[in-house]
Amino acid sequence: MLKDITIGQYFPGNSPVHRLDPRMKLVLTTVYIVMLFIASTPLSLVVGILFLAVVYPVSRVPVGMMIRSIKPIIPIILLTGILNMFFIDGDILWQWWFLKITDRGLTMAVLMSVRIICLIAGTSLLTYTTSPIALTDGLEQLFGPLKRFRVPVHEVAMMMTIALRFIPTLIEETDKIMSAQKARGADLESGGIMQRVRALIPILIPLFVSAFRRAEELALAMECRCYHGGENRTRMHVLRMGAIDAVSLIFTGACLAGVILVNIYGAGWL
């Protein structure tokens, strides 16, 4: 039951998108977000959609996954769409009582909805194609320069890595404890809210105890191997940029340029 939850939602694969350097992917995702927000006309947003239309097939992540990532934010999309539609001034197309739809409102509503959908679909692609560990590695290196300002980048990255590493373990542990308590007749599925909260105690206490035990064991194991974070650590997998990174950079750059050009000259073409 709990096993069905996918956290980090990594979708293993070996496509060019998967093989991209995580640092490059993080940068390009940021560029893509910027691209979406400077796209001010419907036509320039089409460039943003085209970007996804190219990258998703290349990544071989099923379209179903993209739809699944959008599902939870449908209410937000609807809300922004409706608010934009009714509350932006312009030439009135339809009116009833205090509600009115204007041409500019309608354009903005579509623009904003498409923008949010692209935003989620684009950033989901990052987590679909990058393992959580690669992601923290990339983040650590990208934020590396902050070490000069005494920001504990390595420590934070290590904490993230450990936390991610333990999510599946703790889920499994929770599953086991739940089964064990259910075997003793614990009723987790029925009763009022107070009863349900109380029913969680037999699960949470053993879970906390085991989490602390694991943390202690891990700390001990790390110390036994002389771990001390920070300076002069080398890595087993050194991140290196390659040809695909260059290609993807050029492609994304071209899309960004496309968005800017369409923004400036596109109005004339419509």
Added chain:
Amino acid sequence: MAIIRTENLNYIYGVGTAFEKSAVTNINLEIEQGEFVGIIGHTGSGKSTLIQHFNGLLRPTSGKVYIDGQDIWEKPKEIRKFRFKVGLVFQYPEYQLFEETVYKDIAFGPTNMGLTKDEVDERVLEAAGLVGLKDKHMRKSPFELSGGQKRRVAIAGVMAMRPDVLILDEPTAGLDPRGRDMILGEIQRYHIQNKNTVLLVSHSMEDIARYAHKVLVMNRSEVFLYDNVEAVFAHAREIADMGLAVPQITRICIALRDMGYNISPETYTVESAKEQILALLGGR
């Protein structure tokens, strides 16, 4: 009548995902009331998945499970009834303890059954006695006890529900030989006293040969054998080929037989081996 019966039981993990995997395949089993059954098999052979079907923790992908002749999934809302009938002790059960005192922890199951306070009290004390817990332990926090004692508390917690069937998943994992013998002895005493069915999952053929009447061998999600201990150890070679260790004494007897001595390769107790060897020596 069989206390546990399965009919074409199948269970597939992760149905509809890329990680679909059949954990138990087409299991047809009948386990009689009052039997002491040992279950052996590799890690990943489907033992744990199978036993979790007997008390309804897992719902079969297809097929049926009958406890005492009743299809347990006929009314899914009443599945708890079967959880009390079939008590399941998981691997490393000491990690499920949570109450302030040992007494309260053992009482968790019986209390969930909705018994009266006196009845709960009686069952808790009985179960505690069975696993050798003393009065002085009962008021302690379970977290203060040693590993072996914690495990006894957890096992007592299931015994206190007085299930018709008691299933234990490797109850001796990680214990020293003395702790192992004590816990198995307690389980045997419980079995003899209550005459109920016990299913014991174990990696140790020695333990199974010593305590069980029948053996269920699982291999690659299927039942390889389910028969009396003697009959199963007649297949000692096949079992060894599956990578499972047969009892040391059986291995010695097989080796002696290969050397040309007239010793039954189905020997699985030291006593029987001793008699045969003495007979051979005496015959000279």
